[in-house]
Amino acid sequence: MRLADLQRKMKLSGTVKKVELFGAFVDVGVGRDGLVHISALSRQQVNRVEDIVKEGDTVTVWVRRVDPQAGRIDLTMVEPSALEWDEIKPGQQYQGKVVKIERFGAFVEIGAERPGLIHISELATWRVEEVSEIVKMGQEVEVKVLAVDARKKQIKLSMKALDVEAPEVEAPEEAPLTAMQLAMQRAMGTNDDRRRGRRGKDRDRDRDEQEDILSRTLASKRK
DSSP: OOGGGOOOOOOEEEEEEEETTTTEEEEEESSEEEEEEGGSSSSSSSSSSTTTTOTTEEEEEEEEETTTTEEEEEEESSSOOOOOGGGGGGOEEEEEEEEETTTTTEEEEOOOSOEEEEEGGSOOOOOOOOOOOOOOOOOOEEEEEEEETTTTTTEEEEEEOOOOOOOOOOOOOOOOHHHHHHHHHHHHHHHHHHHHHHHHHHHHHHHHHHHHHHHHHHHHHOO
């Protein structure tokens, strides 16, 4: 393998060649030793490099950065996350697993350094009283990134914000009316017209009677 073949996050096996106060130099077989800084030896704080590695040890490392022109290789003994902080953007969607449930929401592992939080208000489009009503431990869920704060190591997720379009449902075609149904429809319409006509005549007769009574009353008062 050549130095130019190294890629970020590539997993390698190497031998510790030299230990310094600031880290360890590891031979990964490309002609140049890579440096594992003391801060990249473990997830926990390391005070002395010798507490973790010694010269001659065989170690597993991952490539953090490589500069072929300068001949520099930065390595880490901490397995990198599938998603780096600068790779996570609002609006992205991921498949994740629920790893912790709290009263205020659920934490979902999406491959980043830390799980993201779905607040209880972002679990569904309706009001959720209990988080466990919607998700369970170990459940696979689809989530959308709302916000990322790399400095605070926080990822805000949502299930409510997923843009899921409901499929359009076509209205069923109405069956054509039979000859008998058409005849009944016309007969009902005729009967309705007759009833409306009778009601109209009755209203006209009542109005004429009222006007006649009013006229006689006014005439008697004038006499």
